[in-house]
Amino acid sequence: MHDEKIIDQLSDLISSFICYAGSHLPDDVDAKLKEMATIETEGFAPTIYKAMADNMEIADRLKRPSCQDTGIIQFFVKVGTKYPYQNELGEALEQAVLKATDRAPLRHNAVQIFDEINTGNNVGVRVPWVDMELVPDRDDIEVYVYMAGGGCSLPGMAKVLMPLEGYEGIVRVIFDQMTSYGVNACPPCLVGVGIAGSAEVAAKLSKKALLRPVGSHNPNPKAAMMEEELEKGLNAVGLGPGGLSGKLSVMGVNIEQAARHPATLAVGISTACWAHRRACIKINPDMSYDFVTSKGVKL
Amino acid sequence: MSIYHLTTPVSDEDIAKLHIGDVIYLTGDITTGRDDVHHRVVIQGRECPVDLKGKAVFHAGPIMKKLEDGSYTCVAVGPTTSMRMEKAEAEFLEATGVKIIIGKGGMGPKTTAGCKASKAVHTIFPGGCAVVAAECIEKVKGVEWLDLGMPEAMWQFQGKEFGPLIVSIDSYGENLIDNNKIAFNEKKEAIVEELYKKVQFMH
Numbered sequence: 001m002h003d004e005k006i007i008d009q010l011s012d013l014i015s016s017f018i019c020y021a022g023s024h025l026p027d028d029v030d031a032k033l034k035e036m037a038t039i040e041t042e043g044f045a046p047t048i049y050k051a052m053a054d055n056m057e058i059a060d061r062l063k064r065p066s067c068q069d070t071g072i073i074q075f076f077v078k079v080g081t082k083y084p085y086q087n088e089l090g091e092a093l094e095q096a097v098l099k100a101t102d103r104a105p106l107r108h109n110a111v112q113i114f115d116e117i118n119t120g121n122n123v124g125v126r127v128p129w130v131d132m133e134l135v136p137d138r139d140d141i142e143v144y145v146y147m148a149g150g151g152c153s154l155p156g157m158a159k160v161l162m163p164l165e166g167y168e169g170i171v172r173v174i175f176d177q178m179t180s181y182g183v184n185a186c187p188p189c190l191v192g193v194g195i196a197g198s199a200e201v202a203a204k205l206s207k208k209a210l211l212r213p214v215g216s217h218n219p220n221p222k223a224a225m226m227e228e229e230l231e232k233g234l235n236a237v238g239l240g241p242g243g244l245s246g247k248l249s250v251m252g253v254n255i256e257q258a259a260r261h262p263a264t265l266a267v268g269i270s271t272a273c274w275a276h277r278r279a280c281i282k283i284n285p286d287m288s289y290d291f292v293t294s295k296g297v298k299l
Numbered sequence: 300m301s302i303y304h305l306t307t308p309v310s311d312e313d314i315a316k317l318h319i320g321d322v323i324y325l326t327g328d329i330t331t332g333r334d335d336v337h338h339r340v341v342i343q344g345r346e347c348p349v350d351l352k353g354k355a356v357f358h359a360g361p362i363m364k365k366l367e368d369g370s371y372t373c374v375a376v377g378p379t380t381s382m383r384m385e386k387a388e389a390e391f392l393e394a395t396g397v398k399i400i401i402g403k404g405g406m407g408p409k410t411t412a413g414c415k416a417s418k419a420v421h422t423i424f425p426g427g428c429a430v431v432a433a434e435c436i437e438k439v440k441g442v443e444w445l446d447l448g449m450p451e452a453m454w455q456f457q458g459k460e461f462g463p464l465i466v467s468i469d470s471y472g473e474n475l476i477d478n479n480k481i482a483f484n485e486k487k488e489a490i491v492e493e494l495y496k497k498v499q500f501m502h
Contacts, residue, residue, distance in 0.1 A: 047463060051425040058430045059375075068362050068375040068429040105374060107362045108449045118448030151380045151403070151426065167498035175491050179483045183476065184380045184404030186426035222500055229497050233490045237483050242426055243404055244465065245479050275427040 006088045009287055011095035014143065016299040017291070018073065018100035021145050021279035022065040025056060026293035028213040029190075029276045032251050036188060040246045048241035052274060067275045070106040071147030073097050073128040076211060080138030084285050089141070090130065097121075097128045131204075140284045142292075144211050147277040152189065155181035158203035158268035163260075170195065170267045171230070177269055178234055178250075183243030186273035190214055190251045191234070194268035197260035202268030209254035210272045211280070213293075218255050227253045241274070251276070304460070308353025309398040311418045317466050319475040323422060324462035325399065328354040328440075328455065331361060332391075333379055335451040336444065340394055341387035348443040349453055351395040358384060358402035360450025362429075363439070371439045373456065377429030378403035381421065389413025401464055405476025415472045422464035423476075435461040 025033070037049040059066035075093050079086060100106055101122045110124035111117065122128070135142075155177050161169040174193060182189060194205025217224040230253040240246025251274070260266065272278070280292040291297045300320045305313055307327030317323070330349050332340075339345045361376035381402030384391070388410040391397065398419050400406075403426040414420060424432060438457035445452045467475040 044465060048425045051428045051431055051463070055425075055428040055431045058434060062430060064430050064433075065362060065375050066430060067427045068360060068377050069379070070362070105362055105364055107360065107375075111448070118450070120448065154380060154383075163501070166501050168495040171491055171494045171498060175487050179480065179487055183480065183483075184382050186403065226498055229494055233494050236490050237486050239479075239483060242423060243476060243479060244423070245482070273427055 002088055002091060003085070006085050007092045007095060010085065010088060010092035010283070011099060013283065013287060013289065013299065014092065014096035015099035015103060017143070017279065017281050018096060018145055019104045020294065020297065020299060021277050022070050022104050022106065022147060023059045023063060024066070024294060025276065026279055027295060028215060028293070029251065030056075032214045033188070033274060036248055036251070039248060040241065043240070043246060044242070044244040045240050045246040048244065052241070065104050065106065067149065067277070068107055069149040069151065070104065070109065071149040071277070072109055073122060074131070074146045074148050075128055076131045076144040076146065076208065078133050078135050078142040080135050080140050082137065082139040083141055084139065093128060093130055094123055097123055140282055142280060142282050144278060144280045146207070146211065149273060152185045152271050152273040155185050155271045156203070156206075156269060158194075158199040158206070158266060160199055160264050160266045163263065163265045165265065167226070169265065173267050174230060174269060175234070175237075178239070179237060182271060183239060185271050186275065187239045187243055187249060188241060188251050188274050190272040190276055191230070191253045192270040192272065193253060193255045194257070195255065195260070196258040196266050196268070197264045198266050199268065201258050202266040203270070204268070205256040205258060206268035206270040209256040210270055210276070211278055212254045214251050216254065218257075220257070223255050223257060227255050307355065310353065314398055314418045314420060314470050317420050318469050318471070319466050319473045321466045322462065323399070323464040323466065324460040325355060325464060326459050326461070327457070329357050329401065329458040329461060330354065330456065331359045331376070331452070331454045332356045333358050333360055333451060334383055335447045336453055337384050337387040337391055339444070341390040347395050349455060351397045353396060353398050355399040355401055356391070356395070356397045357456075358400065361454055363449055363454065371442065373433045373436050373439055373454070375429035376432050376436065377427055378424045380404050381406050385410055389416070392417040392419050399464070405467060405474065405480070411468050411472055411474045411477070414468045414470055418470050420466050420470060421468035423467045424462070424464055432461070435459055
């Protein structure tokens with residue numbers, strides 16, 4: 001039996017969280033873009049960075065989504081095994097999307113495969129996309145929302161390399177993708193990389209890498225070194241904001257990995273545009289919360 | 300780099316003044332049209348329901364809000380990835396007489412040739428700046444093909460000083476983003492070779 005009152009309360013809270021996430025950048029992204037703007041002082045870059053800053057200011061003032069592409073709504077949820085409303089959670093997430101579509105308002109972005117009909121409410125087959133992980137001995141949930149826009153989803157790819165291609169093969173794939181598709185994905189992007197044994201694991205990890213804060217590093221020292229070197233290397237290419245060239249290219253590179261099969265080396269790439277609308281909230285059973293990615297904000 | 304303030308309908312003479320890297324602020328008729336509109340006009344050969352001659356097509360799928368009186372207001376409207384329309388843009392220009400394409404990122408050789416043949420330009424509005432763009436829209440004049448859904452319909456806007464629009468393809472066959480990509484790829488090879496030495500993790 002679903003507790004309708006709980007579904008209502010939880011979906012209200014998560015819908016407010018989605019609305020806020022659509023209009024504001026998380027603290028880490030905001031700080032990084034401000035830092036990059038001080039370096040990008042030539043050519044078209046200052047014009048673009050100014051438009052970006054103005055845009056966020058107007059979106060906050062008018063309480064509107066900052067980008068028209070509010071994406072397919074994706075949730076990545078860590079669920080405590082002692083969380084009392086596991087039964088209601090799936091329904092509450094879907095209700096939250098319906099409410100946010102009306103309130104924000106969000107653009108209608110769910111197009112049914114084969115029927116090719118836009119559902120008009122951001123709910124469709126397996127959408128909102130929900131990815132859940134269980135966390136032992138906790139009684140709360142940690143909800144990440146990600147607005148997967150079209151532009152930043154287009155560079156996404158996964159490929160299984162032969163191990164003899166080595167990590168050099170991974171470097172090649174990332175650079176080729178970023179200098180072709182990356183230019184159109186509203187740079188400066190955050191680049192998420194997954195390395196694993198098969199395509200779907202690498203792809204999923206590349207998206208999870210985007211949920212990590214800008215400037216954070218993989219705990220494995222070799223991975224952290226590779227993150228830094230890829231960031232430096234991509235920046236040296238100088239895509240600039242909007243691909244209009246500049247001194248920098250990316251907000252950073254985040255890598256996540258899973259052990260591979262001896263015969264495969266899979267790489268997945270996901271990119272987040274500069275308007276990286278990912279947000280995280282921890283919700284307790286009594287509906288009190290901690291807005292992790294926008295400290296101090298009350299919903 | 301020059302700055303131009305243009306008003307629709309835009310003439311061939313206006314277009315002839317423009318070169319890659321110039322910036323336009325556009326006043327007048329700006330109509331959205333993206334994947335499905337290009338599909339209908341070019342691939343299915345249907346007649347475009349909006350007169351676009353001398354006007355601007357905006358690669359964009361806005362967030363629109365319906366008001367109580369049945370009219371619409373534009374909440375947010377930034378550019379979408381223009382490259383998706385590469386397959387059909389040259390024919391779209393020829394069929395409609397559009398003079399200014401507004402989008403983001405680059406377009407390819409077919410559109411570059413199309414802009415030269417049809418005396419048109421492709422321009423870039425800063426990506427993700429959708430409320431800045433919405434603030435440049437004075438009026439929603441109408442909508443066509445709403446059966447395609449909110450993002451794909453043809454929304455007819457009255458723009459005022461809509462910009463900055465950076466000319467990325469001009470009517471002389473020049474392509475700013477292609478030029479940038481050549482420069483990026485030249486730099487890339489040396490950087491990648493250096494990086495290879497640092498990722499020797501196999502043993």
